[in-house]
Amino acid sequence: MTVPTYRGLTWDHPRGYNALAAATAQADAFSLSWDRHSLEGFESHPIGELCARYDLVVLDHPHVGEAVAADCLVPLEAIFDADEIAGWRGAVAGPSLASYHYAGRHWALPLDAATQVMAYRRETVALPPIEWAQLPAFAEDHAVALSLAGPHAILSFQSICGALGFEAGAPRDTFVDRAVAREAFSLMAALTGEVTRRAQALNPIAMLRAIERGEGIDLCPLIYGYVNYATRGVGFADAPAGPSGRIGSTLGGTGIGVSKRCRITPELLDHLRWLMSEPVQRGFIPQHDGQPALRSAWQNEAVNAATGGFFAATLATVDAALLRPRHDGAIAFQTAASAQLRAALLDGDAADPLLDQIDILYRKHHPAGAET
CATH class of the missing domain: 3.40.190.10 (Periplasmic binding protein-like II)
Structure with a gap:
């Protein structure tokens, strides 16, 4: 047989x-x-x-x-x-x-x-922030990097929007409500300093290795959790919350x-x-x-x-996590939108032209009537 x-x-x-x-x-x-x-x-x-x-x-x-x-x-x-x-x-x-x-x-x-959680270097961060509102001030004294490589810029953006109150999944013509999107972009722009610029090409694995090795990153507020690094000097905590206490993660x-x-x-x-x-x-x-x-x-x-x-x-963050778009075309949207967002953050562009482009991409890659 x-x-x-x-x-x-x-x-x-x-x-x-x-x-x-x-x-x-x-x-x-x-x-x-x-x-x-x-x-x-x-x-x-x-x-x-x-x-x-x-x-x-x-x-x-x-x-x-x-x-x-x-x-x-x-x-x-x-x-x-x-x-x-x-x-x-x-x-x-x-x-x-x-x-x-x-x-x-x-x-x-x-x-x-x-899901995306907060990762930090245990040697340099005694108490990680728990809210997005705390991050800009925290970044003045610590090396904070956003995860922007590949699809992760747009995934971080969606997560911050979730923490700020955006509800994913409902049928819509725009990716995110504009007022929430502006606030999320502003937070990301505030954290796109030299540390984020140096780390812009690091995928989550490379970012966690850099945190583990002490290579200039103290904390990443949103990065996909990998249990493999939790015993190598990397601490993990729930993703930051918005003003209502809602955790944002994708x-x-x-x-x-x-x-x-x-x-x-x-x-x-x-x-x-x-x-x-x-x-x-x-x-x-x-x-x-x-x-x-x-x-x-x-x-x-x-x-x-x-x-x-x-x-x-990090279990509370998993329980609160948002889903990504899953329609046919979601991968193409994720790739293109992330590239646009990453470039806008690194170039210091204004929010609205970038958000207009993201909405155009969303409509282009989202078939009418399709599930999200």
């Missing part, structure tokens, strides 16, 4: 690869190997092309609209019972499963939960999607169930550099003790 052979694709970081690779040893009814691509490829590569080459694809939720348009993923409803899906929905941290729900179905299993994390090319077997589905099970999420995955999705793991005392309290310190 021929043993089924599967190829999976994940992203090239211990958090994205090590647990999945180690888990293949648990499977004896099939063969599964995992390839890796860069963080930038994970964030922007067309999902249809990846699904044409791989059986399992680790993806981020902004790709789901593109995946539905390309008809390249199998919905979870076609391979798992409704009770199982409902159980995962209630068990995950924050909107991790909801982020993969689009066009009436779910398109990935939320293996990993993450969900990240990853899910495993099953491509249309995959030959689905009961054994493969059992393997995916195993990865999502509570013992594995609070044991095997964190023990292999992973960042679990289940709330029970984020609240587990042993998991927190081993990771410098990373999960307990």
Whole structure:
């Protein structure tokens, strides 16, 4: 009897690869190997092309609209019972499963939960700020950097808008209400000093490494949390709050999607169930550099003790996190809008011309009547 052979694709970081690779040893009814691509490829590569080459694809939720348009993923409803899906929905941290729900179905299993949080160097920051209003003054005495590389400028902008009261997800013709957008841009402009300029090309992994190594950055107010750095001198805290106390953050994390090319077997589905099970999420995955999705793991005392309290310190931010646009065209919008915003901040441009361009891009890349 021929043993089924599967190829999976994940992203090239211990958090994205090590647990999945180690888990293949648990499977004896099939063969599964995992390839890796860069963080930038994970964030922007067309999902249809990846699904044409791989059986399992680790993806981020902004790709789901593109995946539905390309008809390249199998919905979870076609391979798992409704009770199982409902159980995962209630068990995950924050909107991790909801982020993969689009066009009436779910398109990935939320293996990993993450969102933008505050990261700081423990040696130089005794007490990180808790509100956006405190950041400009804090930056006068500390090296504060915004995360602007790749899509992160626009993601930080959306998060600040959320802290200031913007409600994402409602049908609209503009990306963000203009009054809130101006205030968010003003905050970002105030923090685009020399430290941010030097760090403008750093993706979140490189930014966290710079904080870890003491390379001129004391704090980043919004950066995707990586548990791997929590025991290396990097402290993590909830993202800054707005004047009403609302935390602003934009969900990240990853899910495993099953491509249309995959030959689905009961054994493969059992393997995916195993990865999502509570013992594995609070044991095997964190023990292999992973960042679990289940709330029970984020609240587990042993998991927190081993990771410098990373999960307990940031769970409130995960629960409050906003979703990114997920329509077909969301990745193109995210890429173009982030480039425009980054350039405007670095060049010292005025807010309204930039915000006009972002709204034009949003309408261009957002099909009329499409979900967000």
